[in-house]
Amino acid sequence: MKKILIFNPSYMGDSILTTPLIKALKLKLPESYIAFCVRPENVDLFEGVDFIDEVIAFDKRGADSGLGGAISFAKKLREKNFDLVISPHMSFRTSLVLALSKIPERLGFVESKMSFIYTMSCAKDLTYHEVERYILLYDRLFSEYPKDRIKPSVFHDEKLSDKFRAELGDKLVGINPGSVWETKKWPAENFAAVADMLKDKGYTPVIIGSEADRPEVDKLLEAAKYDHINFCGKSPLRELPSLISTFEYLVTNDSGPMHIAVSTGVPCVAIFGPTVRSLGFYPYDDESKIAEIEGLPCRPCGKHGSKKCPEKHFKCMLEILPENVVTLFDVVSHIEVARVPKFKTEKVD
Structure with a gap:
């Protein structure tokens, strides 16, 4: 052996x-x-x-x-x-x-x-x-490449997923506002707006994150007009794939939970600021979509992001609007949309 x-x-x-x-x-x-x-x-x-x-x-x-x-x-x-x-x-x-x-x-x-x-x-x-x-x-x-595409995997306890479903209900959408890199964080207030809009569409947003993400989650909850389910710090990493697997979709920064979602078959709307698809770390599936500002000459500013925007304007994140992200969500969730946003500093009608 x-x-x-x-x-x-x-x-x-x-x-x-x-x-x-x-x-x-x-x-x-x-x-x-x-x-x-x-x-x-x-x-x-x-x-x-x-x-x-x-x-x-x-x-x-x-x-x-x-x-x-x-x-x-x-x-x-x-x-x-x-x-x-x-x-x-x-x-x-x-x-x-x-x-x-x-x-x-x-x-x-x-x-x-x-x-x-x-x-x-x-x-x-x-x-x-x-x-x-x-x-x-x-x-x-x-001297050969595998014939079939192999998706990423993580440990997933289906019994625990069933427990989460019984507790949280259906039509769940995960909201992940955290990241280990400051410049990879889309403003928490924007996540709040997206969560509110999804609530208006009949979904149940579930806010996730580790204890390290608590400041961003607190900002989100304070800015939201609804009381959303808050799972920040309540689910250890071992249980996170089982929780995420109960979501129909995940709205997320470019971060580890994005890859966990893909591993459990959950499509994402992923928000990319300082990073770009060509770096090779985008969601490895056919369903997920990326919200990003195309054409910014300063992107990417690094492989992983950084503590502060090197150009001091943070346009790559600030110019992505909640309406843009929800329009992409409608594409991912197969709702017919009049126009897919191009993300060149434009606002969706």
Whole structure:
């Protein structure tokens, strides 16, 4: 039995987008043992996924930080006797850990720091979605690309979903105003307006977020004209996919919950400000839509966003209006609309 390690201890979304690669490997090598290395805060999303045999936490900002932590963690990996490691992650620290782990076969991207430590490598084609970029590593290993499109996966407890449905009712729409990046946050007052408009359409908005998102959620609730269901801080990450799966749709910033929604089959209206589709992290489905301002020369201003708008005008977010987002929602929910907004600083009639 071949023991394989998939190494991507990155942000939540990046780890979620790695799961199609893992599933493709499991389908190709069903008798293999596959472990997935992620950040400790993301472990709960993947434990219990049927094609992942083990989830390993790499606490690179805590217990495993620094040179000593890297050496110690590499020793732990070495003791697990993996035959092959595949690393979508491209940092210097990752390459150092994997070199020290002495796993016999190491596959990564040519663009990785210290890429010479890999025994096999391939180029990361940035014209692809991030899911498909990762699967290029599969193609390098087997000289073939999976025939079928594989969507991302997270752990999802259907019994818990049933419990949420019984508690919250039907026609639920998730509202996610949070993000770890300040410039990825559409104004909370705009989310409030969208929630109110969806309420007027007969939907039940459910506000979600972690405790870190509490300030944005409080602003939203204060600005809203209705008392919306507030699930901020009430659902731990382990339960979040089960909650999101009960939604008919999710209105969200460009963030981890967006990828969780796609993983559970929930279409999104995703609001992209400093980021753009060409970065490769848009919703990996055919139903979701992106609200964005096209034609701004300052977009994108970074891969992940930042603390403040570098141009000090924040047009990429401020010029997206609640009416624009609701019009896109109508498209996603298959309501006939007179005109799909172009998002070039125009207001929908």
